[in-house]
Amino acid sequence: MAYILQRVAFSALSLFVLVFITFLLSHVVPGDPAIAAAGPNAGAEKIAALRTEMGLDEPFVTQFLIYCGNILQGDLGTSWFTHQPILDDLLRELPPSLELVVIAMVINLAISLPVGLLTARYNGTTFDDIVRLFAMAGAGLPIFWTAILLQQSFAADWQLFPVAGRIGFEYRAFEGITGFYLLDSILRGRPDVFFDVLSHLILPAFALSLLFTAVGVRITRTSMIGEFRKDYVTLARAKGAGEGRIMFRHVFPNGATPSLTVFGMQFGWMLGATVLVEEIFGRPGIGRYAVKAVTQSDIHGVVAVVFVVGLVFLLANLAVDMTLYALSPRKRAEG
Amino acid sequence: MGNLTSYPKGALEWAAIFLAVAILIMALFGGWFTPYDPLQIDFRGKLQPPSGEHWLGTDGSGRDVLSRLMAGAQLTILSTLVVIAVVLVIGCAIGITSAFVGGWLDNLLMRLADIWLGFPPLILALGFAAALGSSLEAAIWALIFSWWPNYARLSRMITNDILSEPFVAGATALGVPTWRKVVFYVIPNAFDVLIIQVTLDISAVMLAISGLSFIGVGAQIPAPEWGAMIAGGRAHAGSAWWVVMVPGLAIFVTALAFNIIGDMLRRELDPTTRRRA
Numbered sequence A: 001m002a003y004i005l006q007r008v009a010f011s012a013l014s015l016f017v018l019v020f021i022t023f024l025l026s027h028v029v030p031g032d033p034a035i036a037a038a039g040p041n042a043g044a045e046k047i048a049a050l051r052t053e054m055g056l057d058e059p060f061v062t063q064f065l066i067y068c069g070n071i072l073q074g075d076l077g078t079s080w081f082t083h084q085p086i087l088d089d090l091l092r093e094l095p096p097s098l099e100l101v102v103i104a105m106v107i108n109l110a111i112s113l114p115v116g117l118l119t120a121r122y123n124g125t126t127f128d129d130i131v132r133l134f135a136m137a138g139a140g141l142p143i144f145w146t147a148i149l150l151q152q153s154f155a156a157d158w159q160l161f162p163v164a165g166r167i168g169f170e171y172r173a174f175e176g177i178t179g180f181y182l183l184d185s186i187l188r189g190r191p192d193v194f195f196d197v198l199s200h201l202i203l204p205a206f207a208l209s210l211l212f213t214a215v216g217v218r219i220t221r222t223s224m225i226g227e228f229r230k231d232y233v234t235l236a237r238a239k240g241a242g243e244g245r246i247m248f249r250h251v252f253p254n255g256a257t258p259s260l261t262v263f264g265m266q267f268g269w270m271l272g273a274t275v276l277v278e279e280i281f282g283r284p285g286i287g288r289y290a291v292k293a294v295t296q297s298d299i300h301g302v303v304a305v306v307f308v309v310g311l312v313f314l315l316a317n318l319a320v321d322m323t324l325y326a327l328s329p330r331k332r333a334e335g
Numbered sequence B: 001m002g003n004l005t006s007y008p009k010g011a012l013e014w015a016a017i018f019l020a021v022a023i024l025i026m027a028l029f030g031g032w033f034t035p036y037d038p039l040q041i042d043f044r045g046k047l048q049p050p051s052g053e054h055w056l057g058t059d060g061s062g063r064d065v066l067s068r069l070m071a072g073a074q075l076t077i078l079s080t081l082v083v084i085a086v087v088l089v090i091g092c093a094i095g096i097t098s099a100f101v102g103g104w105l106d107n108l109l110m111r112l113a114d115i116w117l118g119f120p121p122l123i124l125a126l127g128f129a130a131a132l133g134s135s136l137e138a139a140i141w142a143l144i145f146s147w148w149p150n151y152a153r154l155s156r157m158i159t160n161d162i163l164s165e166p167f168v169a170g171a172t173a174l175g176v177p178t179w180r181k182v183v184f185y186v187i188p189n190a191f192d193v194l195i196i197q198v199t200l201d202i203s204a205v206m207l208a209i210s211g212l213s214f215i216g217v218g219a220q221i222p223a224p225e226w227g228a229m230i231a232g233g234r235a236h237a238g239s240a241w242w243v244v245m246v247p248g249l250a251i252f253v254t255a256l257a258f259n260i261i262g263d264m265l266r267r268e269l270d271p272t273t274r275r276r277a
Helices: A002-028 A033-038 A044-053 A060-072 A086-121 A126-138 A143-157 A181-187 A191-228 A231-238 A243-276 A286-295 A299-327 A329-334 B011-032 B065-101 B103-118 B121-132 B136-163 B166-174 B178-215 B226-236 B241-269 B271-276
Strands: none
Touching (some): A002 A060, A086 A299, A126 B241, A143 B178, A191 A243, A231 A243, A243 A286, A286 B178, B065 B136, B103 B136, B121 B178, B136 B178, B178 B241, B226 B241
């Protein structure tokens, strides 16, 4: 229990730092936030009114407290280019991004875990060398470049996948329930919509996952190698357990646990990296929202995305920690 | 610190070292030897495929891609090196101070570094660069702002290890001043681990800088920064492959070369593998 409390306390502390950083980004770094908030075409009167309204005549600490209060009430400001409350915008844009990240994570895990296990088992062979080279190459691929190349070849030239968008034109009338179209299409019993949405997800998810998979394979390999060297593996071999049983029944569950922490962190990083992918594939989402906000010099829109990604990141890490706690008898006994 | 030249290397490692040196030379001096002006617009000569006249073709505004690539190396790679150099100095200053002072300051700084390390660096840098007003300088500041905890954590860990060695206790008894301990004990011992981290970070920081420029918060479009070149060439990706392919390959090859060197250094210098041998 002490362990859980400690993790929750750390997350709360991180949340406070996150709020402070976004406060600095929106109120302190850009110079006069009233000019920033009023927009590019505001007059002097509007700016002066805004200054009072935003409490900029107040001392620094009071301003920060007002900011915290606003965030607690879900007030992230108003966007200049959609003229909507930013919170509403983000709630609409978050499901498509999460959908993309989940599929990218599935691709990542489906490659990282088995390949990591096999390279650990065949450590030092040519197979290991080839995978290592691929991992180094993957870690050097610019996500946005891969995305453009995949789109150009698989979608535009060979027409295997749709070029852009989230759902096909013929399904444009499809109404979601949750905003997650994959889930919605199952709930509504529409396999045709499901596969259409999935085909729109494959290329962007693959482009997004490559860099993270390269890291994932190496992390998994390292922790699996450590596991293969442990005494219980020698014991299992001595007792005559088959290599398959040792690999999948003994080494895999133990070796996969530490890498779960890394995959948890990757979830948040991937959500951040959607800024490099969604715009290219013309998908709605917080990444494209952030890029639009940048081009419109809408600092509050950008900062809100920073906040939401940070928040999802904290929650994902907390969830992974809880899962590891539930899975590990040793941690439960200690804590 | 071992003799860097004595390690056995394969053809791959040699190729990576050769490439890395060539790329660094291009980043330092390439801007002076471009065959054309990298910003010279020529609408009548736009989107020409690679030829004897334009080795890597021309882009959508008729600018020579090879010239832009050479001039851009300076922007992309030197900014990367600036970020890493500053982060290395600041991070190590924080980490070493933290380890020497200890107590609540150590606790505070390392908690802060842990929290910071948590947030995705790209998105943190995006926020910071947007707040500063989009430019290459903003992107550089933004990355410094988000990258320091890596080095603070690493240098604090190494310093703590060294401070727990018996010879340091002996030195303290003999009255060796703190600055001598930092210069003669900590820095030489930290060198190996830091050089590995720096080499591996070059590709990560470079991808971040070019990514920020691609989104539009880094170098702005006519500038030949490699990420900005890809952003500018995107519209022509279908009709003129070289406009997107060339700067992307440049980023990829540079990142790969430094990753291979970093991987080699890790296998040869990493104290955990070396002690075992």
